[in-house]
Amino acid sequence: MIVFHDVAEVPADFGRTVVAIGKFDGVHSGHRAVVARARIEAAGTDARVVAVTFDRNPLSFLSPERCPEPLSSLDQKLDLLAAEGVDATLVLRFDAELAGLGAREFVERVLVDGLRAVTVMVGDDFRFGRGGEGDPDFLARMGAEHGFVVDVVGDVQGAGRRVSSTWVRESLRSGDVEGASRLLGRPHTMRGRVVHGLQRGRELGYPTANLSADAEGFVPADGVYAGWLVDEGAPGEAGHAVTRYPAAISVGTNPTFDDVEQRQVEAYVLDETGLDLYGHRVQVQFTQRIRGMVAFDGVDALRAQMADDVRRTRVALGV
Numbered sequence: 001m002i003v004f005h006d007v008a009e010v011p012a013d014f015g016r017t018v019v020a021i022g023k024f025d026g027v028h029s030g031h032r033a034v035v036a037r038a039r040i041e042a043a044g045t046d047a048r049v050v051a052v053t054f055d056r057n058p059l060s061f062l063s064p065e066r067c068p069e070p071l072s073s074l075d076q077k078l079d080l081l082a083a084e085g086v087d088a089t090l091v092l093r094f095d096a097e098l099a100g101l102g103a104r105e106f107v108e109r110v111l112v113d114g115l116r117a118v119t120v121m122v123g124d125d126f127r128f129g130r131g132g133e134g135d136p137d138f139l140a141r142m143g144a145e146h147g148f149v150v151d152v153v154g155d156v157q158g159a160g161r162r163v164s165s166t167w168v169r170e171s172l173r174s175g176d177v178e179g180a181s182r183l184l185g186r187p188h189t190m191r192g193r194v195v196h197g198l199q200r201g202r203e204l205g206y207p208t209a210n211l212s213a214d215a216e217g218f219v220p221a222d223g224v225y226a227g228w229l230v231d232e233g234a235p236g237e238a239g240h241a242v243t244r245y246p247a248a249i250s251v252g253t254n255p256t257f258d259d260v261e262q263r264q265v266e267a268y269v270l271d272e273t274g275l276d277l278y279g280h281r282v283q284v285q286f287t288q289r290i291r292g293m294v295a296f297d298g299v300d301a302l303r304a305q306m307a308d309d310v311r312r313t314r315v316a317l318g319v
Contacts (some may be wrong), residue, residue, distance in 0.1 A: 004090045005055075007114035014088075017050045018042040019111060020121045021128070022054050025165040026071030026218075027080035029185045030156040035084045037153060041119050046306035048087040050115055053077065054094045056114055059126040061094050071165055071172075073190075073216035076191060086216035090115070103129025107142045117148045124152050158183065161196060175221035187227065187285040194277040197266065204303050206310070208250065208266035209277045211284060219263060220286055222252035222293035224309050226316035229267045230283040245269040248286055248313040252293040270310060270319065288316040 004010050014020030020038045024031050038049045055074055059067035072080065074091065089111070092098055101109070101304050111117040120139060125179050128134040140150040155162040163183050171180040173187060180188045192215025197208065209229060229247040247267040254264075267284050269275055290312050296302040 001078070002088040003078060003090060005093070007090060007110050010088075010090070010114050011120070014048070016045075016047040016118045017088075017115045017117065018047050018088075018119045019050050019052055019115055019117045021052045021126065022123065023046040023057060023165070024077055025057065026168050027077060027084065027167055028071075028183050029158075030123075030163040032158050034123070035081070036118070037088060037151070038121050039085050041121075041151070042109045045118075045196065047111075047118055049085065051074065051081050051086045051089040051162045052092065052110065052115075053081075053089060054092050056094055058094045058210070059094075061099060065278065068120070068166070068169060069218060071218045072169055073186075073191075074247060076189070076216050086246065099193070100130055102209055103138055104135030104142065105116055105129075106134065107146070111290075112146045119149045119151055121153050124154065125216070126152075152160055161297045168233055169218065172218050172220045173288050175289045177220055177225060177227075178227065178288055181287065182218075187287050188218070188220065189286070190215050190219070191281065191301075192216060192265075194280050194282055196278065200291045202305060204299070205273075206248075207273055207275075208307050209266045209275075209282060211265040211267075211282070213262060213264075215265060219265060220251055220261065223250075224293070225249040225251070226281075226288045226290055226313040227267070228285040228287070229269055229319075230285065231277060232281040234279050234280065238286045239240060245272065245275075246313070246317045246319045247284070248290070248309050249286060250293075270314065290316070 018038045018041045020034045022031060042049050057067050057070060078089055111120060122136055126136055136150060136152045143150045163169065168180050168183045177188055180242060190211060192211040194209045195212045197210035227247055227249050229245045231243045247269050250266045251265050252263060265284060290309055296305060
């Protein structure tokens with residue numbers, strides 16, 4: 001997938017496009033439905049499917065106190081869009097200049113002159129342009145003027161509720177990673193470097209891979225989860241085979257010892273005690289919650305619980 005960071009980067013001979021516009025936070029099932037529809041629209045033509053999104057949630061600029069924590073980083077979002085078959089993504093920097101751009105200017109500069117859109121797909125709550133002055137009706141009028149069609153894509157529903165990034169966040173905050181996975185259409189995933197921790201897991205017989213504090217992706221509720229660790233290798237390492245391991249994942253501050261100030265995510269790869277992942281980039285995929293996070297009365301009680309966590313993880317993952 002090609003990534004443009006400014007509409008000026010789009011080549012003049014890029015050709016016609018079918019455009020899907022949105023924040024695409026988490027690239028959940030609703031977003032994927034929009035992309036799938038765009039791909040169908042572009043099939044059999046010379047048009048390319050282009051996602052138009054932003055380098056940050058616009059609320060982080062317009063109203064920071066109302067801006068939710070993102071489900072995925074920009075890099076994760078781009079990887080997910082690529083996996084859905086998007087040909088190119090235009091990432092617009094949301095700053096004062098873009099916030100002040102009128103709706104007509106946005107259409108003419110980005111969709112018409114830059115992308116030569118033949119179809120533009122948006123949700124029915126889509127707003128754009130200075131002060132949110134543009135909506136799907138305005139976009140349709142602009143389409144009639146400039147020769148593109150507007151397709152307002154209806155919501156994907158689940159359990160009588162619209163699938164949304166807000167719903168995914170609510171699920172993760174409560175530890176319901178299975179519910180989040182259903183909304184996303186895949187396991188919720190974090191990604192980061194493996195760093196050295198306090199070595200407590202190793203001392204207890206369960207060495208863990210600790211994600212760095214700057215790991216990408218929304219951190220679920222404290223607790224123990226069954227899931228997978230995907231080793232992408234060390235930076236610059238050539239020819240590394242991506243490997244997927246079953247894992248018991250811990251999220252929290254280690255209340256038994258009460259000496260970890262910041263929530264951390266760590267994964268014990270089942271039956272692997274000599275695996276050296278330090279410095280590697282890994283993904284941690286959450287599939288099922290095993291239990292909440294509690295403090296135990298001593299090391300023996302904690303060790304016994306960890307053995308049971310591993311047993312239940314095996315059952316959950318079928319390994």
